[in-house]
Amino acid sequence: MKTPKLSMLDLVAVREGGTPAEAIATTVRTARKAEQLGFARYWLAEHHNMPGIASSATAVLVGHVAGQTARIRVGSGGVMLPNHAPLVVAEAFGTLASLYPGRIDLGLGRAPGTDRATMRALRRDRVETEADFPRDVAELQRLLGPAQPGQAITAVPGAGTEVPIWLLGSSLFSAQLAAERGLPYAFASHFAPRLLLPALELYRRQFRPSKVLAKPYTLIGVPLVAAPTDEEAELLASSIQQRVLGIVTGRRGLLAPPVPGFMASLGEAERSAIADFLALAVIGGPDTVREGFAAIARATQADEFMLSCDVFEPALRLRSLEIAAQALGAGD
Template sequence: MTTSLPEPSLPLSFLDLVAVREGGTVADALAISLRTARHAEALGFSRYWLAEHHNMAGIASSATAVLVGHIAGGTSTIRVGSGGVMLPNHAPLVVAEAFGTLAELFPGRIDLGLGRAPGTDGLTMRALRRDRVEREEDFPRDVAELQQLLAPAEPGQRLIAMPGAGTRVPIWLLGSSLFSARLAAERGLPYAFASHFAPRLLLQAVDLYRTHFRPSEQLAEPYVIIGVPLIAAPTDEEAEYLASSTFQRVLGILRGDRRRLQPPKENFMAGLSAEERAGIAEFLGAAVIGGPDTVRDGLARLVAATGADEVMLVSDVFDADLRLRCLDIAAAVRP
């Protein structure tokens, strides 16, 4: 008699913006990030990614490759990567050398997620890129160049990433529109949709990616990660209270008034206009906020709707201990 094995649990990962909390320092934020990564690793999370943002008061993840090395060096098994490096801000050779070095330091553990947004405001974008003007065709070309630089060097190849050549660091394409979904499908690359802040095109993008996917040397079948804002607590009521830190952050983005991550406030949403509440709700359309049963049901609904292969959680909980508790709950109730 044969015994059927249970279906494997949904892979969970974590995206960290390295939030600087009100009353805290950048050093505090970096320490919390490493502590969170170690906790996620202990819970069996698949990967831990850092997001590139610049000139934002409450986010300390601008030097993304440096942070990837810091987190990888402080953990032992979890994959660590960028979610993502904003490729228009960097020459492909520089990215290949940085992530090639990381791959040599931490073999088999480094991911390279790429985005095409600036990850900042116009003034900072110009400071990063100097006089470079980005065109639509540049991103696909730069991705192709980066793939070549990370592949084994060909005979006679004059431009070689050292380190980088031959490391084959896995490349992921990230996006919140249909552009990267289509490019990921054409190139046979894994795809991560930024539904943690722009969920509107989630279903359409995932469907387009799967429909047009072409197998590649890196990937035989389509693979999709979806970003999910998570606030979990023992009760729905406590989760809603803790989520007010996230609501404040989103409202600041909508108003153009970015600040450090704020502590939670009772009845925060009640004091907002209907338009502001609607804006926050749209931004957090893929959020899962609640107690264990609510979290289980919310994750299950998202996976059923999208067919996601993996869920990447984002959790802006002010109290670092309670953020770790969020991860505990998610790991315990994952579909």
């Protein structure tokens, strides 16, 4: 069985008692640690109008993190295309690729990553249809590819940079599109694991080789909380469990400190909703993490695990990444 690469997805969580500036500083420290541990890439998510997440200006953060690191690939996980004109995305990521050659990824999603009112504020009166996402992806591929004679609109910077495009999704739609276009595919199993295995199977079965990818390449989101013992990891995981409860109940807030016995304090329906959301989570001490990673690798045959790890104390978050790297041998 192959050993997956390790990467990191960061929502740039704003902690209770903290500020967005402090959240961004924590992200930089985490990215540097991930680079030191041999992680393959560090992606920033796009979300809007959420008090506990400071990653709304995703391209700006990608540039900041790339500038504060030396080797690790940095990218979007992802840019939500319904919120942006393809030309604007091509120019932004073309600029990033010009500043940091060979280090920038462009992950694309087709959800707005926010509520309808905020989506209207981002793109005004534009009405999104199912056909728009494939068309926008194709336009981005053209804008980031070599400029053609007579091309009416050219992204400068952007044209010829051929920034690697990844398709992100939590359903079968993007899996099929990634297969048709011969693009790498990232599944959002860190929050929506239900269709993970069907999506991977569909992507691999329908994959068509392209000039950018000869065979399927899969990345999957894996929530992680690691500590020296299972008991401590379970306690630290209550911060993420509180966040998930806020998502499913529509009461989002800042990332909260751990609460002993949090899950036991909830009703059955709430516990079930959190468990479904975090079904792929790996929570525990070193042995539990090693066994959890091995089980996911066997089940999915994924090429890469992208960890989401929002431990409340930043230093303990870095420790979680160290345990994960040791468990999977990142950088070996």
